Amino acid sequence: MKENAPDGILHILAYMGYPLPSEYIVDCVLSNDQDACLALLHMPYDHHYVTPHRESMIDLYQQLFAWSTPHVDDSILGAIGNTLGIDHRLMERFYHLRSTMELAVRYEIERMI
Structure with a gap:
């Protein structure tokens, strides 16, 4: 993600169904990125691996x-x-x-x- 990306962009992209790399989101969440935490709300997960x-x-x-x-x-x-x-x-x-x-x-x- 670009450094000058607007706040909330990850959340918006996930809400719109845009596929985001889960490894990137996890790294952002681990760094306490609030936007990435909100993006997780809208990311699909595969029930076959649960x-x-x-x-x-x-x-x-x-x-x-x-x-x-x-x-x-x-x-x-x-x-x-x-x-x-x-x-x-x-x-x-x-x-x-x-x-x-x-x-x-x-x-x-x-x-x-």
Whole structure:
């Protein structure tokens, strides 16, 4: 990508369906490029290479939403809020995901009993 490319160009290109090299996007994400993170929302992935999940919903919920200490929110919601701001549209999506996962966790616990 050119150095003088406008902000948000990766996100826009991915939204429009333009094929972006995933290795480049991953490198950008690892360098904390907010635009590349947003581009990931719209990039297709091949279901044939996705392995079936073996984690329980409880484990997944804890990995995404649990705080490692009571003083710092290092959950996915904390990371999004600290990086993109608490008013970003991803926050609402992840709050909804958390609520949905909480229902699945309750169901999983009931099945265990």
